[in-house]
Amino acid sequence: MESINESLEEINKKEQIKHILSIDIGAxxxxxxxxxxxxxxxxxxxxxxxxxxxxxxxxEELSKSGLLYLKKENKKQNNTVAEYVISKNEQLMNRLxxxxxxxEYGELMGYPKTAIQAFEKKDVYxxxxxxxxxxxxxxxxxxxxxxxxEFETIRKWNExxxxxxxxxxxxxxx
Numbered sequence: 702m703e704s705i706n707e708s709l710e711e712i713n714k715k716e717q718i719k720h721i722l723s724i725d726i727g728a729x730x731x732x733x734x735x736x737x738x739x740x741x742x743x744x745x746x747x748x749x750x751x752x753x754x755x756x757x758x759x760x761e762e763l764s765k766s767g768l769l770y771l772k773k774e775n776k777k778q779n780n781t782v783a784e785y786v787i788s789k790n791e792q793l794m795n796r797l798x799x800x801x802x803x804x805e806y807g808e809l810m811g812y813p814k815t816a817i818q819a820f821e822k823k824d825v826y827x828x829x830x831x832x833x834x835x836x837x838x839x840x841x842x843x844x845x846x847x848x849x850x851e852f853e854t855i856r857k858w859n860e861x862x863x864x865x866x867x868x869x870x871x872x873x874x875x
Contacts, residue, residue, distance in 0.1 A: 711865070714739065718866045720766035725754040728870060732838045732862060735869070737787055738768055739861050742811030744788040744797045748781050756783050763787070769794060812841050816851045819844030833859065 721734050726747065736742040747770070749759055763770045763785075771794045773784040786797040793809060800806050807817035819825050819842060826843040831852065839858050843851045862869055 714865055717766045718869075720762045721768075722866065722869060724759050724762045725752075726759070727753070729838050731869060732858075734766075734768060734787055735862060735866050736811065736839075736858055737789060738766060739865060740789065741858055741861055743790070744786060744793045744809045744811075746797070747785040747787050748778050749783040749785075750781055753782075759783070771795075771798060773798065811854070813847070813851050813854055815844045815847040816841055816854075819846075838862075 717738055718735055721731055721738065724731070726749065730745075730747055733742065733745040734747065737745045747759075749756060753759070754762070760770065767789070768787050769789060769791060770785045770787050773786065776784050778784065786794045788794045788797070796805070797809050800809065803821055804817050807820065808814070812820075824845060826845050826848040828848070834852050834855050837855050837859050839855050841851070841855070
């Protein structure tokens with residue numbers, strides 16, 4: 702019985718992901734929101750530009766996907782028509798809206814603590830990246846001491862995209 706429930710849960714997640722993929726917002730933002738939906742990242746931000754899906758379509762598809770969203774009052778980016786915080790948890794969205802430190806922001810974006818600390822100290826890994834990390838849509842600063850463990854975060858996100866969103870296209874590798 703458990704395998705039937707798991708497969709139903711996976712089917713449901715794939716259906717929810719189709720709603721995210723139907724929003725014209727670019728591959729990177731789609732990937733970020735899929736990670737939030739799969740609970741591999743606590744939160745994400747969404748920037749809508751004039752060439753993206755309309756505000757109405759975006760909000761309708763976000764609602765159908767099961768993600769929560771809050772529209773930002775004060776836009777940070779130029780040329781956006783709307784900006785949102787996205788999560789499955791209302792408290793996390795409110796934290797992201799009022800976030801004032803890079804460490805809290807990094808934590809809400811799902812980055813490893815060691816990578817956040819290295820970013821803040823400006824002591825980041827500058828060595829070669831494995832091909833799968835280099836080609837990933839997900840980018841972050843890695844620490845000098847823990848970069849191999851931090852690579853696993855990116856690999857976990859990549860694997861989740863392959864499993865739950867096989868129709869998603871990574872523009873970095875065609």
